[in-house]
Amino acid sequence: MKVWGGWVFTREGFVEGWLNPLTKELGFGQAADPIKRGVIFPAFRNCHTHLGDTGAREEVPDDLSLEEIVGVDGWKHTWLSNQKGGGSLESGIREAEKFGTGLIIDFREGGVEGLSLLNEIDTPIQILGLGRPGHENEEAPSENIGLSSYVDVGEGTVEELVSKAKNGRGVVALHHSEKEWEDISPVLKINPDFLVHLCEASDEDLMGIKEEGIGVVVCPRSNSRFGMRAPLERMLKLKIDVGLGTDNGMFCSLNMLEELRFISREFPSIPALELIRLLCFGLEETIGKFSEIKIENKQYVIMKEIGENPEMAVLDSKSEILEVIW
Ligand SMILES: [Zn+2]
Structure with missing residues (x-):
């Protein structure tokens, strides 16, 4: 199983990291190979x-x-x-x-x-x-x-x-x-x-x-x-x-x-x-006050990288969803 590697959007902004789509394990820093590259966003x-x-x-x-x-x-x-x-x-x-x-x-x-x-x-x-x-x-x-x-x-x-x-x-x-x-x-x-x-x-x-x-x-x-x-x-x-x-x-x-x-x-x-x-x-x-909603951030959207700037992965009109991980 290849993990996704690339920029991850967090509450602190974009951080280099990786995501295992099967276990949904999210890590920061460079991923060990093999990887598929994309920009990782919480759903x-x-x-x-x-x-x-x-x-x-x-x-x-x-x-x-x-x-x-x-x-x-x-x-x-x-x-x-x-x-x-x-x-x-x-x-x-x-x-x-x-x-x-x-x-x-x-x-x-x-x-x-x-x-x-x-x-x-x-x-x-x-x-x-x-x-x-x-x-x-x-x-x-x-x-x-x-x-x-x-x-x-x-x-x-x-x-x-x-x-x-x-x-x-x-x-x-x-x-x-x-x-x-x-x-x-x-x-x-x-x-x-x-x-x-x-x-x-x-x-x-x-x-x-x-x-x-x-x-x-x-x-x-x-x-x-x-x-x-x-x-x-x-x-x-x-x-x-x-x-x-x-x-x-x-x-x-x-x-x-x-x-x-x-x-x-x-x-x-x-x-x-x-x-x-x-x-x-x-x-x-x-x-955060609603008891019915559980914010676990265990769902992700992987966007295609567009240029050097990770923001463009969602802002560019040609942005593309590579995978949604539920
Ligand atoms: Zn309305």
């Missing part, structure tokens, strides 16, 4: 998805606003209500597998039934499904909840859902200030684990988020489709715990390499190593 993290609408990618109209597509009773709502089974969900998961994603945090729609579909799919990816009530006045399907937004769900109902989730030691996440500014004060009060988007958040909002130790997930490709952009530079400067997500499967592929390359073009002042850190170790502090 990628996708911290925000809606896997359930992946199957709508070919059909989603491009002349509707965000509100008209994903809003309450919007296009997506109708599309989902005509779906049977987990085919759409599964196509998203298979796409994520192909591109070396080891962890997915999914906002699961469709109440109890929607959440249970996730458990029927066999995959090496660790998936944390955050459920939500299927209908108004229904209970959340699990202690882990991913809500549309404070404004959408409404004062009172949010607090009720969150207090039940927290009593069950569940994870609480919401979208916030995606396309327009929304008041953060009631959201800070319920103390969610993380918020998604924050494109229109003010600097004061971001400081409040940092102060409360709330994580943030940004989805730049999805945002750009509707002309929005998250203040990622500022979030990182404030040392907010940030993760990356691909958002709706109908808008963006589940390929985190595409997300990374887009972000590196869209946010050129952010150092590449910092972006790769978000790809492999994003939302680290927040995920």
Whole structure:
């Protein structure tokens, strides 16, 4: 058995090392021959998805606003209500597998039934499904909840859902200030684990988020489709715990390499190593609090070397996955 040798991406950056793909033993320094060369990354993290609408990618109209597509009773709502089974969900998961994603945090729609579909799919990816009530006045399907937004769900109902989730030691996440500014004060009060988007958040909002130790997930490709952009530079400067997500499967592929390359073009002042850190170790502090997720870093993506600089193995548009080790 040949081991993989080359640069290994770690929390400290790139270090020369090797990986035995069978035993998953990882070592540092020069590997003894024989070796195959590649750049070794921990499997990628996708911290925000809606896997359930992946199957709508070919059909989603491009002349509707965000509100008209994903809003309450919007296009997506109708599309989902005509779906049977987990085919759409599964196509998203298979796409994520192909591109070396080891962890997915999914906002699961469709109440109890929607959440249970996730458990029927066999995959090496660790998936944390955050459920939500299927209908108004229904209970959340699990202690882990991913809500549309404070404004959408409404004062009172949010607090009720969150207090039940927290009593069950569940994870609480919401979208916030995606396309327009929304008041953060009631959201800070319920103390969610993380918020998604924050494109229109003010600097004061971001400081409040940092102060409360709330994580943030940004989805730049999805945002750009509707002309929005998250203040990622500022979030990182404030040392907010940030993760990356691909958002709706109908808008963006589940390929985190595409997300990374887009972000590196869209946010050129952010150092590449910092972006790769978000790809492999994003939302680290927040995920550390989740008992359902075990971060063992025993899954790897081997990328083809491109030139001398190991960063290019993921940033170059010609980058290529040589092997995913589950
Ligand atoms: Zn979302």
